[in-house]
Amino acid sequence: MSTSRANRFRLPLANTLRVIHLCFIFVFVLTAILFWQQGQLFSQGYRTGQLSHLESVIARLESRAQYKVDNLRYLKRIFIEAMDDPIFPGSPVAPWEVNENAIQRPLWIGELPLPDTVTEDEAFQGKESQEVRNQLNGLRKIQGLFPLATGEHELLADLYYISREGEFIASLSQEVNEQLINSYNPHEKQGSFVLASPLLNPRRAPFWTRQNIANSDETVINAAIPVDFGGEWVGLLGIAFDNQSVQKFLASSLPEGTQSAYRLYDEQLKPLTKAVGAENNVQLNVEQKKTILKMLIDKPRGTFRSGSVFITFGKLRGTHSVLVSTQTLSQGLHEDFGRFSLLLVTMFLIFVLSLLGAHRIICRLVGNMGNLQREMQHHALHDDLTGVLNRRGFFEKTSQVSPNYVDYTLVLLDLDHFKKVNDMDGHQVGDNVLIHATGRIQRAIRKQDILGRIGGEEFCIYLPNSDLKTGIMVATRIKWELESSALILEDGSQLPVTASLGVASYREHPEYMLEQIQSLADMRMYRAKARGRNQVCWLGEDKFQA
Ligand SMILES: Nc1nc2c(ncn2[C@@H]2O[C@H](COP(=O)(O)OP(=O)(O)OP(=O)(O)O)[C@@H](O)[C@H]2O)c(=O)[nH]1
Numbered sequence: 133m134s135t136s137r138a139n140r141f142r143l144p145l146a147n148t149l150r151v152i153h154l155c156f157i158f159v160f161v162l163t164a165i166l167f168w169q170q171g172q173l174f175s176q177g178y179r180t181g182q183l184s185h186l187e188s189v190i191a192r193l194e195s196r197a198q199y200k201v202d203n204l205r206y207l208k209r210i211f212i213e214a215m216d217d218p219i220f221p222g223s224p225v226a227p228w229e230v231n232e233n234a235i236q237r238p239l240w241i242g243e244l245p246l247p248d249t250v251t252e253d254e255a256f257q258g259k260e261s262q263e264v265r266n267q268l269n270g271l272r273k274i275q276g277l278f279p280l281a282t283g284e285h286e287l288l289a290d291l292y293y294i295s296r297e298g299e300f301i302a303s304l305s306q307e308v309n310e311q312l313i314n315s316y317n318p319h320e321k322q323g324s325f326v327l328a329s330p331l332l333n334p335r336r337a338p339f340w341t342r343q344n345i346a347n348s349d350e351t352v353i354n355a356a357i358p359v360d361f362g363g364e365w366v367g368l369l370g371i372a373f374d375n376q377s378v379q380k381f382l383a384s385s386l387p388e389g390t391q392s393a394y395r396l397y398d399e400q401l402k403p404l405t406k407a408v409g410a411e412n413n414v415q416l417n418v419e420q421k422k423t424i425l426k427m428l429i430d431k432p433r434g435t436f437r438s439g440s441v442f443i444t445f446g447k448l449r450g451t452h453s454v455l456v457s458t459q460t461l462s463q464g465l466h467e468d469f470g471r472f473s474l475l476l477v478t479m480f481l482i483f484v485l486s487l488l489g490a491h492r493i494i495c496r497l498v499g500n501m502g503n504l505q506r507e508m509q510h511h512a513l514h515d516d517l518t519g520v521l522n523r524r525g526f527f528e529k530t531s532q533v534s535p536n537y538v539d540y541t542l543v544l545l546d547l548d549h550f551k552k553v554n555d556m557d558g559h560q561v562g563d564n565v566l567i568h569a570t571g572r573i574q575r576a577i578r579k580q581d582i583l584g585r586i587g588g589e590e591f592c593i594y595l596p597n598s599d600l601k602t603g604i605m606v607a608t609r610i611k612w613e614l615e616s617s618a619l620i621l622e623d624g625s626q627l628p629v630t631a632s633l634g635v636a637s638y639r640e641h642p643e644y645m646l647e648q649i650q651s652l653a654d655m656r657m658y659r660a661k662a663r664g665r666n667q668v669c670w671l672g673e674d675k676f677q678a
Pocket residue numbers: 517546547548549550551552554558559560561562563566587588589661
């Protein structure tokens with residue numbers, strides 16, 4: 133194999149591992165991007181799913197709230213008609229007093245700001261104003277319709293009336309009355325009444341307010357509508373939603389098998405209900421509340437992840453409330469999205485492990501191939517018996533260095549009467565002589581000198597940066613090394629080993645190629661043989677050393 137062919141063979145192999153690493157990195161990055169993209173799609177789908185679940189709950193809550201407001205409108209109309217047709221206590225029941233149970237219940241009247249509540253009859257006493265009597269009569273007549281707004285099965289709410297003129301509160305529930313009276317304060321009344329004033333509410337439309345419950349952190353959502361009679365604004369009909377009932381209604385509105393906890397908050401994110409749906413211990417912290425309030429400025433719905441909790445929120449139109457759903461990581465994993473994500477992550481891990489395994493196997497195979505190739509190359513260029521370069525290895529190596537070491541000398545060495553050794557003592561001993569001779573030659577040369585066994589019992593030594601004189605000196609030293617130490621055979625006898633050596637230098641014929649200098653040394657070696665062996669021969673025929 134020529135030098136260039138050997139290099140062509142060696143270089144790609146050295147780069148193979150780098151190419152393999154790059155290929156694997158490329159495949160890994162490409163697949164990671166694909167998995168990441170898939171994960172993004174999943175995540176998008178998850179967000180959309182969470183939002184649509186929340187939307188459906190909000191839609192149900194909103195439609196129920198709207199239904200209540202419509203009832204409020206209807207009651208207001210009936211109430212105005214009833215005020216227009218005053219009756220006295222004890223008169224027959226009006227046709228719209230349809231609910232027998234409600235009629236049996238007293239209409240509780242509370243005087244503001246007095247905390248006491250009294251029955252209707254007591255309230256009549258001392259109320260001289262015709263307007264107040266009209267209102268009380270009207271209320272008495274529509275009392276049977278109060279449950280219409282109150283509701284009997286779901287989303288219970290309490291209907292109440294606050295009179296502007298007489299400053300009294302009326303409702304079917306003494307408890308609600310007391311609650312309203314207790315929570316009443318002139319400023320709050322001012323607040324809701326301002327919203328009911330013709331100036332701010334010229335269309336006399338219903339509106340939503342929040343009412344703080346006295347001696348408690350809780351607030352109640354209210355829907356109210358202004359009531360006008362005879363061109364005068366006389367009062368306010370309202371519905372106070374029962375928080376527990378809202379909570380129940382919320383629970384009944386959730387998607388089946390939901391893995392999220394839903395909770396209704398007021399606009400400042402103060403809880404209105406307890407959390408319903410899937411249980412988790414998530415309580416919105418200050419940061420999360422801030423994020424929701426900030427996002428609500430831009431749009432009424434939103435989702436975001438906070439640590440391992442996924443939060444989805446949406447504003448309920450008109451009702452000054454916000455529905456928030458929270459889902460922990462473990463809850464999310466129980467949903468379809470979670471299961472798919474887990475599958476995706478598992479697939480990715482399996483893929484990465486397989487890729488790493490494949491990478492390791494291929495690298496090992498390539499490494500083994502490299503070792504094999506190096507071994508083969510070593511065998512191709514070295515002599516198995518002595519371990520030094522063989523003929524091909526010697527000329528390959530010297531041709532590599534000779535452009536740099538032009539000033540060289542060659543020593544050609546042939547063991548004397550080697551055939552005899554083989555014939556008399558056997559090939560094994562012959563081999564031992566070769567190994568022994570190699571060791572002796574190596575003792576006599578420098579590290580940078582190149583030794584090769586170029587024939588059966590023929591060695592060549594390349595001495596870089598050496599002139600003929602140095603070559604003769606080295607050759608003489610080799611001769612001496614060989615003749616001064618015989619090989620000790622198994623039976624203890626000594627087998628002398630000598631050699632004939634020929635020396636030729638580049639300086640003698642700078643125009644010669646290496647092979648030609650070697651032929652010259654070869655001829656001189658034969659001359660040494662011809663002149664009796666165990667000697668060094670160089671330059672002229674007459675010059676030799678015994
Ligand atoms: N044991 C052994 N013998 C080898 C090896 N290579 C070549 N030979 C033998 O070496 C002998 C060389 O013999 P010749 O070329 O006649 O040379 P010689 O006997 O040394 O005689 P001169 O060179 O004239 O001194 C041959 O018999 C080869 O078979 C080897 O690797 N091991």
